[in-house]
Amino acid sequence: MARLPVYLRTLLDVQTDGVTTVSSERLAELAGVNAAKVRKDLSYLGSFGTRGVGYDVDHLLVQMSRELGLTRDWPVAIVGVGNLGAALANYGGFGDRGFPVAALIDADPTKVGTTFGGHTIRHLDDLPALVDELGIAIGIIATPAAGAQEVADRLVAAGVTSILNFAPAVVTVPEQATLRKVDLALELQVLSFYGQRDSIGSALREELGVAAAAKNSGA
């Protein structure tokens, strides 16, 4: 379930506020979803709520962290140290949350060996060794679109079965692996789609208003 992390974050927030129990309704409000959905999602992990009272925040956090596999660190390798890869490597938000950047990888020989953000950039060919050595669990693809599929194949071959793809390309992986994608251009295009609809909406309202009037007067 992709909603568990949202609940987790919400629970951490209320925990910080000193709250010890929370009802499904309150949690739903804070997480921006339906209360029934919250209860169903939580019941999927087992029954940890007390009827009449709600859920114990600490207990729920423990269970949820365990379910999400957040009781350990998951070392991440970033493949492709271009603009985006460098940005992600610099972005501190990963390590804080249990996903330390353990390796930077590129295929460009002029980049390999240089240091960036405390990491020496390694060559893509070293991937299997790095996986063994550092226990890489997750691979982030930040290459141009053209190289994405090959990188994914190599990651899987090296034993990395969790992949996050930032490249604007369709990538497929064998069933044993998990692939998620973040496509920034796609998000913007979807926004532009809605923006477009809204703006032509206002423009068309007049025109259609006129057309409708004409049609009415015509009929």
Next chain:
Amino acid sequence: MARLPVYLRTLLDVQTDGVTTVSSERLAELAGVNAAKVRKDLSYLGSFGTRGVGYDVDHLLVQMSRELGLTRDWPVAIVGVGNLGAALANYGGFGDRGFPVAALIDADPTKVGTTFGGHTIRHLDDLPALVDELGIAIGIIATPAAGAQEVADRLVAAGVTSILNFAPAVVTVPEQATLRKVDLALELQVLSFYGQRDSIGSALREELGVAAAAKNSGA
């Protein structure tokens, strides 16, 4: 439909290869989806295919660009010039695709006035003026979680109705606005969830195998 941009990119690829017509089946294969879904999605924009032949790539691209509102540029404002915001500002992938970064905005007085990547950072209070002046159509929230909701409110108040939220927080906007979110930590947590399941899978197989054997021998 969030799949249109994927089709668009795929069509651009095949166009580059000199292909002039494409069947729904081929398009589906390249886009990684079902052929029936492709036909249904495309028919939603009107009937542009020719039976027995397929879709004309150029024609489809024109129609699709229009539908997605990509016939014009959509100036983007990035709010929050921390690690992530700076990374996004540096990332060239936006401008190329019709989403030029028109403004960098922050609330921190020590950042306001400094220049980054060719843009002078402006204060959040200037937002309405910037929207008028530069025609900002899309706002990107790259602030810490705590400030995200306020920024969203201000964006909407200034007339920006398309918002992309990178902050790890639940943000709500009025119905007239469109909000999409990209949550990097969430993506990693989902991956860790699957990774966890797989690894406990192998660990549990033994244990459950033992347990099952014990149960069998006991019965």
Next chain:
DNA sequence: GGCACATTGTGAACAAGAGAACAAGGTCGG
């Protein structure tokens, strides 16, 4: 100790989305 109240957990209706199958319609070869 029992009763009213609050809240969970779940079953059942409902809506949305995906996939398969088929009819309509156009193209190309003869």
Next chain:
DNA sequence: CCGACCTTGTTCTCTTGTTCACAATGTGCC
């Protein structure tokens, strides 16, 4: 000009996910 073939557009079915509603159940008060 006609027929075989190919591909679209659409309908129908099925699955999946969401929401509603209610019974089960624990808590605190009297």
